[in-house]
Amino acid sequence: MTRHLISSADLTRRDVEDILETAASMHDLQRREVKKVPTLRGRTVINFFFEDSTRTRSSFEIAGKWMSADTINLSAKGSSTSKGESLRDTAMTIDAMAVDALVIRHNASGACHQVAKWVRCSVINAGDGTHEHPTQALLDAYTLRTRLGDLDGRHVVIVGDLTHSRVFRSNVITLKTLGARVTVVAPPTLMPSGIGAWSEADGFATSWDLDAVLAGDDPVDAVMMLRVQRERMSAAYFPSAREYSRRYGLDARRMARLPEHAIVMHPGPMNRGLEITADAADSARSTIVEQVANGVSVRMAVLYLLLAGSDDHEEAPARSVLEGAR
Numbered sequence: 446m447t448r449h450l451i452s453s454a455d456l457t458r459r460d461v462e463d464i465l466e467t468a469a470s471m472h473d474l475q476r477r478e479v480k481k482v483p484t485l486r487g488r489t490v491i492n493f494f495f496e497d498s499t500r501t502r503s504s505f506e507i508a509g510k511w512m513s514a515d516t517i518n519l520s521a522k523g524s525s526t527s528k529g530e531s532l533r534d535t536a537m538t539i540d541a542m543a544v545d546a547l548v549i550r551h552n553a554s555g556a557c558h559q560v561a562k563w564v565r566c567s568v569i570n571a572g573d574g575t576h577e578h579p580t581q582a583l584l585d586a587y588t589l590r591t592r593l594g595d596l597d598g599r600h601v602v603i604v605g606d607l608t609h610s611r612v613f614r615s616n617v618i619t620l621k622t623l624g625a626r627v628t629v630v631a632p633p634t635l636m637p638s639g640i641g642a643w644s645e646a647d648g649f650a651t652s653w654d655l656d657a658v659l660a661g662d663d664p665v666d667a668v669m670m671l672r673v674q675r676e677r678m679s680a681a682y683f684p685s686a687r688e689y690s691r692r693y694g695l696d697a698r699r700m701a702r703l704p705e706h707a708i709v710m711h712p713g714p715m716n717r718g719l720e721i722t723a724d725a726a727d728s729a730r731s732t733i734v735e736q737v738a739n740g741v742s743v744r745m746a747v748l749y750l751l752l753a754g755s756d757d758h759e760e761a762p763a764r765s766v767l768e769g770a771r
């Protein structure tokens with residue numbers, strides 16, 4: 446049976462909780478001297494990254510390797526994609542080699558969804574265009590739960606370049622699935638079209654005014670800053686970097702307005718000095734480095750739950766997780 450992780454919307458609350466619990470049990474491995482378990486021995490995972498990546502690609506690779514899967518990295522440059530091969534032909538070529546999972550990052554929104562229709566192996570979305578990045582949302586939820594406990598009723602504020610952010614889209618879905626309250630903040634030019642209807646349907650708030658949200662009656666438990674994604678911008682979305690930082694950047698002054706327990710997140714890579722200052726990024730309440738470490742455990746959990754199949758892992762906990770994500 447083929448199972449995929451394409452969208453955060455494919456995961457029920459139970460699925461998310463099972464993944465996070467599995468990730469917690471995987472996390473201990475990071476503290477061991479020998480970081481290797483035989484769980485996925487004999488399975489093959491291909492990481493196919495058509496877009497640049499540091500954290501996501503290396504953490505999927507480490508996750509696979511720590512569980513003894515054979516993990517192979519491919520990128521567009523250096524593969525036949527650079528010779529003009531179509532996504533379909535590339536995907537079917539890889540699938541023909543009896544691989545178990547294809548982890549894909551692609552610049553086209555919907556690419557993973559398409560690939561999942563063409564192949565027999567499991568497909569995991571590692572970021573498709575401006576659409577979704579489900580494992581980032583899972584590692585963010587893991588980090589939030591580690592720091593804040595149950596997310597029911599917690600208030601998470603997501604700030605920045607929403608229009609181009611797949612991290613924002615997956616995070617809103619997963620946070621709502623876990624019962625958190627979400628406010629998203631962006632300049633009007635970086636507020637996605639159609640957000641009014643989406644926020645009404647899914648019950649989250651939107652604002653153009655970060656200071657008003659921070660000073661509001663609803664105490665903030667976490668602020669998630671997003672990168673200004675210049676590589677996806679075809680026009681000028683704000684007057685100047687200085688103007689953006691002044692209105693939407695997280696700095697010491699804004700940090701001081703957060704409740705004592707509130708945490709500061711960023712998926713990375715950061716534009717230091719633009720959406721976040723160095724003192725905010727490196728402060729004791731920043732979880733940015735922790736998010737990276739948690740990314741390995743969450744990706745181990747996802748690979749494990751998708752690949753440690755029904756044969757020799759009959760008794761595996763949460764075996765049915767992601768079943769809805771077919």
Ligand code: NCD
Nearest residue numbers: 500501572578672712713714
């Ligand atoms: C994000 C991505 O690629 O979508 N990074 C990540 O995976 N950690 C966010 C970004 O690039 O700004």
